[in-house]
Amino acid sequence: KKRVYLFGDKKADGNSKLKNLLGGKGANLAEMSAIGIPVPPGFTITTEVCTEYNILGKDSVIEALKENVQEAIASIEKTMGTKFGDSENPLLISVRSGARVSMPGMMDTVLNLGLNDEAVMGLVNKTNNARFAWDSYRRFIQMYGGVVLGMKPKTKEDLDPFEEIMEHLKDKRNIVLDTEFTVQDLRDLVYDFKDAVKKQTGHDFPTDPWDQLWGAVMAVFDSWNGDRAIYYRKMHGYPSDWGTAVNVQAMVFGNMGDNSGTGVCFTRDAATGENIFNGEYLIDAQGEDVVAGVRTPQQITKLGSQRWAELAKIEETDRAENYPSLEELMPTIYAELNEYQHKLEKHYCDMQDMEFTIQDGKLWILQTRNGKRTGAAMVKIVIELLKEGAIDEKEALLRIEPNKLEELLHPVFDTNALKRAHVIAQGLPASPGAATGQLVFFADEANKFKNTILTRIETSPEDLEGMNIAKGILTARGGMTSHAAVVARGMGKCCVSGAGALKIDYKNRVLRVDGKEYHEGDWISLNGSTGNIIEGKVATMEPELSGEFGEIMELTNKYSTMQVRTNADTPKDARIARNFGAQGIGLTRTEHMFFQVDRIKAMREMILADTVKGRKHALEELLPMQRDDFEGIFEAMQGLPVTVRLLDPPLHEFVPHQMATQKELADEMHISLSAVKNKVAELEEFNPMLGHRGCRLGNTYPEITEMQTRAIIEAALNLKERGIETKPEIMVPLIGTVNEFIEQEKIIRSTANKIFEERNDSIDYLVGTMIEIPRAALMADKIAKHADFFSFGTNDLTQMTFGYSRDDSGKFLNVYLEKGILTEDPFEVLDQEGVGQLVIMGTERGRSTKPNLKVGICGEHGGEPSSVEFCNKTGMNYVSCSPFRVPIARLAAAQAAI
Numbered sequence: 001k002k003r004v005y006l007f008g009d010k011k012a013d014g015n016s017k018l019k020n021l022l023g024g025k026g027a028n029l030a031e032m033s034a035i036g037i038p039v040p041p042g043f044t045i046t047t048e049v050c051t052e053y054n055i056l057g058k059d060s061v062i063e064a065l066k067e068n069v070q071e072a073i074a075s076i077e078k079t080m081g082t083k084f085g086d087s088e089n090p091l092l093i094s095v096r097s098g099a100r101v102s103m104p105g106m107m108d109t110v111l112n113l114g115l116n117d118e119a120v121m122g123l124v125n126k127t128n129n130a131r132f133a134w135d136s137y138r139r140f141i142q143m144y145g146g147v148v149l150g151m152k153p154k155t156k157e158d159l160d161p162f163e164e165i166m167e168h169l170k171d172k173r174n175i176v177l178d179t180e181f182t183v184q185d186l187r188d189l190v191y192d193f194k195d196a197v198k199k200q201t202g203h204d205f206p207t208d209p210w211d212q213l214w215g216a217v218m219a220v221f222d223s224w225n226g227d228r229a230i231y232y233r234k235m236h237g238y239p240s241d242w243g244t245a246v247n248v249q250a251m252v253f254g255n256m257g258d259n260s261g262t263g264v265c266f267t268r269d270a271a272t273g274e275n276i277f278n279g280e281y282l283i284d285a286q287g288e289d290v291v292a293g294v295r296t297p298q299q300i301t302k303l304g305s306q307r308w309a310e311l312a313k314i315e316e317t318d319r320a321e322n323y324p325s326l327e328e329l330m331p332t333i334y335a336e337l338n339e340y341q342h343k344l345e346k347h348y349c350d351m352q353d354m355e356f357t358i359q360d361g362k363l364w365i366l367q368t369r370n371g372k373r374t375g376a377a378m379v380k381i382v383i384e385l386l387k388e389g390a391i392d393e394k395e396a397l398l399r400i401e402p403n404k405l406e407e408l409l410h411p412v413f414d415t416n417a418l419k420r421a422h423v424i425a426q427g428l429p430a431s432p433g434a435a436t437g438q439l440v441f442f443a444d445e446a447n448k449f450k451n452t453i454l455t456r457i458e459t460s461p462e463d464l465e466g467m468n469i470a471k472g473i474l475t476a477r478g479g480m481t482s483h484a485a486v487v488a489r490g491m492g493k494c495c496v497s498g499a500g501a502l503k504i505d506y507k508n509r510v511l512r513v514d515g516k517e518y519h520e521g522d523w524i525s526l527n528g529s530t531g532n533i534i535e536g537k538v539a540t541m542e543p544e545l546s547g548e549f550g551e552i553m554e555l556t557n558k559y560s561t562m563q564v565r566t567n568a569d570t571p572k573d574a575r576i577a578r579n580f581g582a583q584g585i586g587l588t589r590t591e592h593m594f595f596q597v598d599r600i601k602a603m604r605e606m607i608l609a610d611t612v613k614g615r616k617h618a619l620e621e622l623l624p625m626q627r628d629d630f631e632g633i634f635e636a637m638q639g640l641p642v643t644v645r646l647l648d649p650p651l652h653e654f655v656p657h658q659m660a661t662q663k664e665l666a667d668e669m670h671i672s673l674s675a676v677k678n679k680v681a682e683l684e685e686f687n688p689m690l691g692h693r694g695c696r697l698g699n700t701y702p703e704i705t706e707m708q709t710r711a712i713i714e715a716a717l718n719l720k721e722r723g724i725e726t727k728p729e730i731m732v733p734l735i736g737t738v739n740e741f742i743e744q745e746k747i748i749r750s751t752a753n754k755i756f757e758e759r760n761d762s763i764d765y766l767v768g769t770m771i772e773i774p775r776a777a778l779m780a781d782k783i784a785k786h787a788d789f790f791s792f793g794t795n796d797l798t799q800m801t802f803g804y805s806r807d808d809s810g811k812f813l814n815v816y817l818e819k820g821i822l823t824e825d826p827f828e829v830l831d832q833e834g835v836g837q838l839v840i841m842g843t844e845r846g847r848s849t850k851p852n853l854k855v856g857i858c859g860e861h862g863g864e865p866s867s868v869e870f871c872n873k874t875g876m877n878y879v880s881c882s883p884f885r886v887p888i889a890r891l892a893a894a895q896a897a898i
């Protein structure tokens with residue numbers, strides 16, 4: 001088995017197709033090398049070795065790798081003309097993680113490995129640059145100490161132990177920036193760092209480069225099972241057996257002085273999707289300095305630099321002198337970088353996120369990957385790539401992540417409210433959106449209030465979970481490519497970064513700006529599109545959807561074979577869904593209408609009535625209201641099919657349970673309080689979800705079915721008179737036996753016929769049923785002989801197939817998910833393996849007696865992408881989901897059909 005893959009010197013063993021084996025980073029380093037992009041030579045240890053490590057442990061993995069790695073190091077030595085561990089001309093390397101999908105900052109990297117007290121002297125002599133050599137050495141101890149030796153801050157308010165030593169020295173020397181340290185300072189730091197390591201871990205810092213190397217490789221493997229990586233995998237549903245690859249690569253140095261630097265760039269704007277090359281860099285810096293916000297980074301392009309200066313309120317002359325773009329400062333390097341960014345985007349046919357380093361006037365590319373982006377940028381980039389001819393329509397659809405579309409539907413700040421807003425400071429518009437929340441200063445307190453704005457000097461990978469919980473992210477340091485910005489865009493979360501005017505005091509939990517203080521719990525708002533930080537709350541409104549969004553939606557129609565309907569109980573919801581392209585209503589829950597204040601009384605009267613006559617009287621009061629509802633909904637849907645479900649929940653849900661309201665009801669109905677109480681007690685059930693509900697209501701109180709049918713049919717006839725077409729589909733809930741359906745159908749049809757006679761007019765309508773009790777799925781062939789359509793009610797079907805009460809499952813589901821007894825909440829993601837069998841069987845059996853039986857799904861799963869795919873495979877005619885999930889379901893339906 002090949003465990004080690006070489007790259008560099010315009011050659012490579014691997015290529016970009018081997019992401020599963022080499023990880024994304026390794027596969028792309030190989031690919032870049034092969035197409036002639038300058039990457040420092042190195043090798044990749046495969047993800048399979050990570051799996052071996054997890055099973056067999058350190059010793060046997062080293063045993064298996066030893067020879068290959070020695071050969072690979074020798075090959076790097078040859079290309080670089082240096083020697084690993086040499087005291088005169090040492091080879092230094094980086095050890096980098098890299099899973100098959102990018103998990104930015106989720107795992108750990110060690111730079112400058114191979115240094116010790118002898119090698120550092122070799123580096124000094126060879127480069128004639130003592131400052132650089134000692135700076136590299138102190139960085140190495142710092143990184144190796146943190147990543148491999150576990151030198152972490154003791155509490156969250158504490159600084160990193162190494163940072164603390166540095167801060168201390170800066171105070172003593174009265175300096176601010178890392179770049180102000182003298183050679184002697186750096187040398188002192190190295191010895192202080194080593195002492196700190198010895199003190200905290202009890203061991204000397206390893207001096208043998210090979211020990212250093214194996215330690216780092218194992219640490220990368222370990223980081224795959226670190227908290228951050230586990231959380232990230234959970235968030236995205238990635239399995240834990242993928243493992244990470246390890247990339248070992250010759251170092252190139254951005255910290256060799258004014259002719260060196262390091263940076264990050266994007267071939268397009270990751271926030272908006274605009275086709276503009278952009279990025280940030282720092283002179284005389286290394287590795288993560290740009291991302292970590294150590295100093296304020298500068299812009300790559302002149303245009304970007306000018307835009308940035310405008311936001312930061314910096315004069316043009318000041319900008320050009322003190323913060324010049326790379327384009328201005330190093331025009332030839334910029335031209336070369338620009339050439340590579342074009343080449344790479346063209347090669348990968350997608351927006352690239354690249355890392356580069358300039359060592360003494362020579363440009364090296366260290367990484368490329370498909371860039372993380374916001375939902376809006378995702379849509380814009382796909383449409384533009386399609387128009388550029390870089391991808392075809394099917395590829396365009398497949399590139400849209402259904403769940404990321406949701407971001408485009410989030411509310412934005414009301415333009416009028418923004419005019420009145422008090423802007424307290426300005427940062428960079430790192431990730432668009434509108435966020436309002438209460439200030440918190442620590443990631444693990446992001447859930448301290450319902451809506452929070454996580455406010456940090458800068459964020460780090462440890463903060464991931466808190467960033468995910470917070471409504472918005474605000475940082476005082478760091479640019480558009482900082483950790484906070486990149487992660488926020490990936491999450492589609494509003495973020496304002498690098499607001500330099502903010503003074504954040506973690507100890508006292510206060511934010512100071514312009515002489516004012518904001519404390520933990522104070523409300524602020526962030527405008528991620530402008531970078532404005534606003535005092536208090538700002539009102540929001542519905543977003544306007546861009547033209548590109550519409551173009552994607554049109555494409556979905558071209559390719560999908562299954563329709564998407566919506567679940568809507570009001571004309572307003574129906575209209576929203578229609579605007580999102582819903583092709584009908586798959587579920588109108590009639591009971592929701594009864595809960596409105598003006599109706600609940602009549603409903604309660606109906607329930608409390610002891611006689612058929614009393615019930616009919618109350619139902620007559622309800623009839624005109626229901627009819628109005630249906631007219632509104634039918635009108636909103638303009639001739640599209642509308643499925644109306646007859647009354648479903650147990651009656652107990654409608655009656656008052658508090659003494660005061662019971663008394664009110666008694667007075668109104670002129671009966672005694674005890675009569676009301678008795679009735680309420682009578683309705684109480686041990687197991688309401690398995691009790692007197694669904695068609696069991698209509699079969700015991702047929703007059704309810706009669707009234708509802710009358711409301712539906714009369715509404716349709718009324719609209720017909722006004723020239724509006726309707727397609728009502730009446731749906732009987734919760735049947736388990738065919739006779740339950742037959743009885744209800746009889747009532748529905750005879751009521752309809754009676755109305756047709758009365759009005760001397762008629763309309764077409766369907767009578768179908770929900771399949772939500774396992775027995776109904778089993779009996780589907782018999783039921784389909786009578787029913788015009790089936791709609792799988794997968795909420796109840798899941799509840800009854802698992803035997804999990806939906807209302808009580810909170811008590812154990814989380815534990816089940818944590819322990820891995822279940823991998824997903826079956827109420828969110830359809831259990832294709834189990835419940836899915838009933839859906840397939842129900843559909844097949846139903847169509848065995850009625851070949852063109854219309855089949856759909858209502859229930860939460862209808863808007864969940866993997867479930868939509870399943871429905872498509874099952875041969876359903878439509879899925880139905882809540883209005884805001886309609887675009888997502890349409891996309892998922894199209895993707896399923898491609």
Ligand code: ADP
Pocket residue numbers: 040093094095096097103104105106107109111249250251252253254286287288355356357366367
């Ligand atoms: P991440 O996956 O967190 O981005 P990387 O492995 O890409 O981690 O490395 C972290 C930083 O170190 C990046 O800025 C990268 O460019 C830099 N880096 C990695 N290897 C080298 C190297 N051989 N020479 C110079 N810089 C490097």
Ligand code: MG
Pocket residue numbers: 355367
């Ligand atoms: Mg990287």
Ligand code: MG
Pocket residue numbers: 648733734772793795796
């Ligand atoms: Mg149900």
